[in-house]
Amino acid sequence: MINITFPDGAKRAYEAGVTALDIAKSISEGLARKVIAANVNGEVWDATRPIHADSAVILLTWSDADGKKAFWHSTAHLMAEAVEASFPGVKFWVGPPLDSGGFYYDMDLGDRKLSEEELSALEKKMNELAKQNNAYVRKDVPKQEAIQYFTEKGDEYKLDLLSNLEDGNITFYTQGNFTDLCRGPHIPATGIIKAIKLTSVAGAYWKGDEKNKMLTRVYGISFPNQKELDEYLQMLEEAKKRDHRKLGKELGIYTMDDDVGQGLPLWLPNGTIVIEELEKLAKETEDAGDYKRVVTPHIAKESMYLTSGHLPYYQDSMYPPMEVDGQKYYLKSMNCPHHHKIFAAEPKSYKDLPLRLAEYGTCYRYEQSGELFGLMRVRCLHMNDAHIYCNKEQFGDEFRAVNDMYLKYFKIFGIDRYVMRLSLHDPEKLGQKYINEPELWLETEALVRKVLVESNIPFVEVKGEGAFYGPKIDVQIWSAIGREFTLATNQVDFAQGRRFNLQYTTADNGHDVPLIIHRAPLGTHERFIGFLLEHYAGKFPVWLAPVQVKILPISDKFSEYTKDVYRALRRAGIRAEIDDRNEKIGKKIRDTELMKIPYMLVIGEKEVNEGKVAIRRQGKGDAGTKSVEEFIAGVKNEIVNRADEV
RNA sequence: GCCGUUGUAGCUCAGGGGUAGAGCACUUCCUUGGUAAGGAAGAGGUCGUGAGUUCAAGUCUCAUCAACGGCUCCA
Numbered sequence: 265m266i267n268i269t270f271p272d273g274a275k276r277a278y279e280a281g282v283t284a285l286d287i288a289k290s291i292s293e294g295l296a297r298k299v300i301a302a303n304v305n306g307e308v309w310d311a312t313r314p315i316h317a318d319s320a321v322i323l324l325t326w327s328d329a330d331g332k333k334a335f336w337h338s339t340a341h342l343m344a345e346a347v348e349a350s351f352p353g354v355k356f357w358v359g360p361p362l363d364s365g366g367f368y369y370d371m372d373l374g375d376r377k378l379s380e381e382e383l384s385a386l387e388k389k390m391n392e393l394a395k396q397n398n399a400y401v402r403k404d405v406p407k408q409e410a411i412q413y414f415t416e417k418g419d420e421y422k423l424d425l426l427s428n429l430e431d432g433n434i435t436f437y438t439q440g441n442f443t444d445l446c447r448g449p450h451i452p453a454t455g456i457i458k459a460i461k462l463t464s465v466a467g468a469y470w471k472g473d474e475k476n477k478m479l480t481r482v483y484g485i486s487f488p489n490q491k492e493l494d495e496y497l498q499m500l501e502e503a504k505k506r507d508h509r510k511l512g513k514e515l516g517i518y519t520m521d522d523d524v525g526q527g528l529p530l531w532l533p534n535g536t537i538v539i540e541e542l543e544k545l546a547k548e549t550e551d552a553g554d555y556k557r558v559v560t561p562h563i564a565k566e567s568m569y570l571t572s573g574h575l576p577y578y579q580d581s582m583y584p585p586m587e588v589d590g591q592k593y594y595l596k597s598m599n600c601p602h603h604h605k606i607f608a609a610e611p612k613s614y615k616d617l618p619l620r621l622a623e624y625g626t627c628y629r630y631e632q633s634g635e636l637f638g639l640m641r642v643r644c645l646h647m648n649d650a651h652i653y654c655n656k657e658q659f660g661d662e663f664r665a666v667n668d669m670y671l672k673y674f675k676i677f678g679i680d681r682y683v684m685r686l687s688l689h690d691p692e693k694l695g696q697k698y699i700n701e702p703e704l705w706l707e708t709e710a711l712v713r714k715v716l717v718e719s720n721i722p723f724v725e726v727k728g729e730g731a732f733y734g735p736k737i738d739v740q741i742w743s744a745i746g747r748e749f750t751l752a753t754n755q756v757d758f759a760q761g762r763r764f765n766l767q768y769t770t771a772d773n774g775h776d777v778p779l780i781i782h783r784a785p786l787g788t789h790e791r792f793i794g795f796l797l798e799h800y801a802g803k804f805p806v807w808l809a810p811v812q813v814k815i816l817p818i819s820d821k822f823s824e825y826t827k828d829v830y831r832a833l834r835r836a837g838i839r840a841e842i843d844d845r846n847e848k849i850g851k852k853i854r855d856t857e858l859m860k861i862p863y864m865l866v867i868g869e870k871e872v873n874e875g876k877v878a879i880r881r882q883g884k885g886d887a888g889t890k891s892v893e894e895f896i897a898g899v900k901n902e903i904v905n906r907a908d909e910v
Numbered sequence: 911g912c913c914g915u916u917g918u919a920g921c922u923c924a925g926g927g928g929u930a931g932a933g934c935a936c937u938u939c940c941u942u943g944g945u946a947a948g949g950a951a952g953a954g955g956u957c958g959u960g961a962g963u964u965c966a967a968g969u970c971u972c973a974u975c976a977a978c979g980g981c982u983c984c985a
Contacts, residue, residue: 368980380915380979466980467913474982478913481980509978513921522958522976578985598985632911632983633976641984731985750984782985819942846941847948854946868944878945886945 269320281314285452288323298325300451301334308334310402310449326488336361338400338439338450339390339457339486340369345442346389347482351376356444357421357470357479364746365496366485370468372421373480383462383482390460397455398440402448407431410445421470459493460486503745508797509638515802515810515860517793518639527636527643529790534810537839538796539646539789541808543624545906546648546786549672553665555620555650560602562626566592572601573699573763577732583630599625600757600782603651604764607778612768617778618658622650624789639794640749648786653766653778656711659756663715666754666783670739673785677796678908682741682751684721686712689735690728698732699759708758708779709735731782733759743798751795755782803860803882807903813840814861816852818868820844825872829865829892836896838903857882863899 265277268287278287284302288295288311302309303322308330315321324331340359347354351373359369405413407426413436414422422445426434437446439454451457462484470476487493504510512518517535524530531539547557566585569575575582578597585592596602603621612619624646635641654662674682689698689705698705712735716723723737730736736755742748757780760766767775786792796804806812813833817826826842833840843852849866856864864880871877877895879887890898901907 377914464979465914468981469912472982474912478981480913483980520977526976572985574985581984600985627985629984634911634913634981635983636977733985736985753985755985816945818944821942846939848941848943849945850943851947852945857946864945866945870944880945 266315267318268315269318271320271322278315280316283314284309284311284321284323287321295323299323300325300331300456301328301449303330308449310334310400310452312399312452313402313449332365333361334449334451335457335488336365336367336486337448338454339460339484340367341400341437341439341442341444341446341450342390342393342454342457342460343367343386343462343482343484344369344371344444345393345440346386347371348442349389349393350386353418355417355419355421358425359444366463366483368468368481368483370470370479370481372477378465378480378482380465383465386482387460387462390457390462393440394454394457394460396440397453399453400437400439400448400450402450403436403438404432405434405436407434410434410436413443414445456488457486458488459490460484461493461497506743506745506798506801507638508640508743508794511797511802512639512794514858515797517797517810525643526633527631527641529639529642529644535793537810538793538804538808542648542786542789542792545673545676546622546624549669550620550622550650553620553669555622558603558606558621558623560599560606560623560625561596562628563593563595564602566594568601568605569594571763572604572760573733574598574601577697581630581632583628595628596625597627597629599623599627599647599649600651600760600780601764603649604760604766604780607651607653607766608764612653612766612778614655614768614770614776617768618652618654618662619778620650620652623647625649639790639797640747642788642790645791646789648784648788648792650783652781652783653761653768654781655768655776656779659711659779659781660715660718662781663712663754663756664719666781666785667715667719667721667737669783670752670754670785676906676908677799679741679799682739684716684723685729685738685740686716686723686725687729687731687736687738688725688727689730693728697728698730701759704758705730705735708756712737712756731755731757733757736782741795743795744801745798747798749791749795751787751792752785753783753787754785756780757782801860804862805902805906805908806862806899807906809860809862810839811841811859811861812838812899812903813863813865814856814859815840815842815865815867816849816856817842817844818849818866820846822867822869822872826867829867829877832892833896836900838896838899853880865895 266280267275268278269275285296285299288299299311301311301324303324304315305319326332326335344356344359353374355372357370359367361367410426425445435447436443437448437450462482464483466481467478468481470479485496515534516532518529518531520529582597583595585594606621627645627647629643631641631643652662688709694700694702734756736753738750739752740748741751761777761780766778768778770776815826815830817823830840830842853864860882862882866878866880876889876891878889879895881887
């Protein structure tokens, strides 16, 4: 007999070799039907795997994250079985579940191509196989036998996986006619998978390396019932409505044009208002932090990028140079070298530090065409950029102040889901991807880590993601539809100061090179506005809304008073428009609601007689009447405070 | 850049070898209407672009450009 300990601390004795499924059955049949995997002493196991020693067991169902993963992983195997049945000779690489939901499987179909139309046929096949309710059977396999199996099958990808595994640690899983090298865990049988959707076909480089062969990757998702699949598909539809590309078009924020070029957004009047409001916020915040504003040209000579060291590292992602007067000029893809030149323009003393130079600089990056993505990834971008020149003693305070600025912004925009990533260098790539200064790297990384720890800011460390000139903190955020991306970046640079021969006179009349902090808390206009569109679902808070108030006269009989109200709003600096179309009030309201304009003022006979306005708040309906002055005061207050919601 | 998919009116989409369609938006007229779609008429497209096949090409072939879903990349 062995003792099984449950999450609530209760213990029960079972025969050795009992499975999680047996345990569930001993509790109730209903539970047994739901259990699809188990956490045994902290490890996720098959529900059908025998337990031979005293263990702590947590039964896992579809409601548990690990249960879902086992479910999706098992569906990936089911898909592989269907693929193998349809395309004999296919070779498989890996087929994991995804944290974000669903699974994929990478495979080599040889010369065959898989079109998206064929997916529904595969789905059908998978459903047939699922109905057979085949068990997922785990088997320990000696390495030699495993190698022999995949050698016979001619699957060099699995052999590659095997080469990294140790004997005694190798398991096969078989369901129906399909056997795969896999560490598991899997659900008990295929019959549990009731609803399957294969979502897309894509190419994926083997091992993620673009020098390797491109495999075919099929993505899919599955559920234990049709209802949840329907809900999932419904959710995808909802997400589409919040997509910044759709909203950006609908709300007149930006547009793209083939004649202008790939990844080069044209900001429409409404989008430009959002840009200007964001810049206003940034300028206020930077003024309060004693930043100085500068403006620099869009191009610079090759020599400057050789000095900075950017060219050898990033030439491929810069627009090719233009030649003028026998000199090569590059479009700038970053502002830092220009700012360094401003630092160097006049002799500096320790009394000038810290010096903070800020600019909404326009940068151009020749991003690979396949990378471009709405506003999130563009080739012309406006960075909320600044460079802080300081000494080592000042560094901690400066770095902290930058982080505080991030947090201030997050609060204003209601961003509560974010992760700070401390990105470090990779010692193996010194001299290639990173400047070859091993000691300086370690010293600076320690400096940054210390500040983060002292400020109690939670962060994760990632090796091999630093900038070429120093470590950085990237802030990952998630838009409301779950899209993850890097918003802000805060980088330390110990290299460019020396490369540009930047110096300041120290208190003891010596010379020293400043440390440089590169920071962009709002990232770029493009990415940030793309984020905000999804974050707010297009319903900007009043201070950011391109049109803040729409005035809706009930008929043209009231146009005189309507114009008075309009002029009063404009005098107060409020962005207002009149809808004087020959339409009924219900139609005007509907159109204004769809344009997501925060306030509507309905004006009819009653309002004219009383000298008031009837207020309607977007998404919330009728909000009573007020005098024009009272309404203006309220809206102005909301604007000045940059209130997130009323 | 690579793999796959898609390009028809401002937007959403139908039409799959025989003279270009719908709804919404737009213009004009009627209607002056009180909190999410009043009515009528009109205008608008060399079907992404360029070649080819054909008596005939949105429709079939090829090339090219762009967008979308991924991979790789992001100073």
